[in-house]
Amino acid sequence: MTGPAEPGRFSDAPRGGRSGDAGRGGDRDRGRPERGERPGRRGDGPPREGRFGADRRGGVRRPARPAVDLPRHVAYQAIAAVHRDDAYANLVLPAMLRDEGLTGRDAAFATELTYGTLRHTGTLDAIITDAAGRDVQRIDPPVRDALRLGTYQLLHTRVPAHAAVSSTVDLVRTVGPGATGFANAVLREVAGRDADGWVAKLAPSEETDPIGHLALAYSHPQWIVRAFAEALGGDLRETARLLIEDNERPPVHLCARPGLADPVALADEVRGAPGAFSPYAVYLSGGAPGELAAVTEGRAHVQDEGSQLVANALAVAPLDGPDGRWLDLCAGPGGKAGLLGALAAERGARLTAVEVAEHRARLVAQATRGLPVTVLNTDGRTVGADPKLPEGHFDRVLVDAPCTGLGSLRRRPESRWRRQPSDLPPLTRLQRELLTAALRAVRPGGLVAYVTCSPHTVETHVTVTEASRRCGFPVDFVDARPLLPAGMPGLGDGPTVQLWPQRHGTDAMFLAVLRRG
Ligand SMILES: C[S@@+](CC[C@H](N)C(=O)[O-])C[C@H]1O[C@@H](n2cnc3c(N)ncnc32)[C@H](O)[C@@H]1O
Structure with missing residues (x-):
């Protein structure tokens, strides 16, 4: 799966890390407008008009309540929408940034706060529980x-700690x-x-409960850490x-x-x-990818390199007969x-693209x-029943199956907390049915x-093994490793391939190539 790019001007955005190593947010509070100079929100929030408001008792002007600065306000609204409305951060945040007119470093800061807080929610919650008692x-x-948001x-x-605390109390x-006194006390404890x-205080021991330790140290649910470690x-070092x-x-x-498009020329462009x-593949270092001329003109599209590799592997796999x-x-x-x-256009082929959601x-x-x-x-799954999807008709078939998306958690910050082990049985059933349909759709050979x-x-592995065993046709595994670029490291023993962010810089895409006998 290819997720939308993280919004904001990511070249400017501070990077979040486990320790304070990667954040560059401190500079943001220097040279920024004083809290209250800029309005915090539209409609129901503090007034937009400035630092001083009219006294309710009439006439006398006094310092207004400090407003929340706009990037933090937007981050809070996005996080609240994710938790309250089951929204997706990568959809709500860009709209909020647009509505509030946030660009450049402000947009990057709001993005970093939103995504970072959502990714780290599990561990932040454990810390807040401890600090709040x-x-x-x-x-x-x-x-x-x-x-x-404040704890993140x-x-x-x-x-700076004082800015994190005071802005959160303002919020x-x-x-x-x-709850301002409570929030202030909790954050001071944090x-x-x-x-x-x-x-060190909260994580289980690395020796006796390594999965629990990694889950708390790096803010992932334990079942996901266990699944990664198994794969x-x-x-466990590589899992970390x-x-x-x-x-x-x-x-x-x-x-x-x-x-x-030529990738070298595109990289220059x-x-x-x-x-x-x-x-x-072209790696971008900044900017808004959707606005690039190459993308709007259809010469290029935004796509994780791993997705490109697995699609290309199907296209380059040796095949006898019609193609x-x-x-x-x-x-x-x-x-x-x-x-x-x-x-397909280069090779005189035609692609039929099936999608169930309108x-x-x-x-x-x-x-x-x-x-x-x-x-x-x-x-x-209507292969054979739908006249446009006849059995034994296609030369090359891709099944990019609906899945838990655990291989692209970095692109979907809230996803790790939403996914549940109970998602697996219905998904794997659908995966097996779709792969079986694909094996029916492809011609012998x-x-x-x-x-x-x-x-x-x-x-x-389980889906591929089960479907190929039960589909009713002879099926051979093709070694997928030679279908990827020569010299690519870390591809394992074959015949399937698992790509990894920590090895290849791609999403964790899995690829199995099967030939129908
Ligand atoms: C992992 S995504 C595919 C991503 C896509 N190949 C790409 O590169 O952009 C899986 C897709 O399968 C679709 N899908 C789910 N069940 C399906 C079915 N029974 N038949 C066809 N498509 C289905 C989902 O709606 C989703 O769009």
Whole structure:
């Protein structure tokens, strides 16, 4: 799966880390408007007109209540929307930044606070519970979100402690009046240790409970840490490196569409750098990718390099016989269909792109405009029943299956806390059904690439093994490693491939290539 780029001008944004090492937020409080000079919010918040307001008793002017500065206010609103309305930060935050007119460093600061607070929520909650002497779940939700934001600033940015505390107390004054004393006391307690000090106090012992330790130290649910550790063969050091990557701002990659853009020229055009692995990748170092001319003109699209690699692997896998009918069985929103469609155009092939959700099918149509792609808004499991999806018809088939998305947690900051182990059974059933449909759709001798943006072995190895065993056709595994660029490190023993953020700088994409006998 390819997620939208993290909003804001990420070149300016301070990076959050486990310790205060990476934050550069401290500078932000120097040279910024005094609190109260800028209005905090529209409508129901402190007045926009300035630092002094009219005394309610009439006439006499006195200092107004300090307002919350706009970046923190926006971050708070985004975090509250995620928790209150089940919103997605990568959708609500850009809209809020736009509505409030936040750009440049202010937008980057609001983005860092929002994403950082959401990623670290589990550990922030454990710290707040300890500091407050009461379960964080018993704190009024608006005050709880304000405390999370304040605690994140204290432990993961270089915002000076006094600024983190006072701005959070100001925020609590507007969202939970009556709790300012409580918030002040909790934050002062939090400020008594740094992030490492809190981990030392609260995390289970590394020796007796290594999973519990990593979960608290790097703010992931334990079941996810366990799944990562299993997929990494029990290597807990590498698991820790992966968890650290999940807490970083993700890179933004472009895919220079083959035949439409040259990656080296595109890298010059966007002041990026050609990718390390994908022949089409360009790494961006800043800017708003959606606004680049190459993207608006359809010469390139935003796509994680790992997604490019797995789609390209299907296209380059050796195949005997006809090679003109390609199928993408789970196409929305169209990232891989965009790349496969451009490759199909070069090779005289045609791609059928299937997507069950209507709005996502429309996105696929947009993403593949001008390419030899037919979009079908239907269920991929109807292969054989839908005349447009005949059995044994296609030469190359991609199944980029719906999955937990555990391989792209860095792009979806709240996702790790929303996902549950109970999501796995219905997802893996659907994955098996879609892969079985793909094996029905491909002709004998044709190829199926099964891809997930999750390294969870239940969604990867178990699904592929079960589906290929039970599909009713002879199926061979093709070694996927030679289908990736020569010299790419860390691809394991094959025949499947697992990419990793901490090894390859990509999302954790899984790839299995199957040939129908
Ligand atoms: C992982 S995403 C695919 C990402 C896409 N390949 C890309 O690169 O942009 C999985 C997609 O499968 C779609 N989907 C889920 N169930 C489906 C089904 N039964 N048939 C077809 N598409 C389905 C989802 O709506 C979602 O858009």
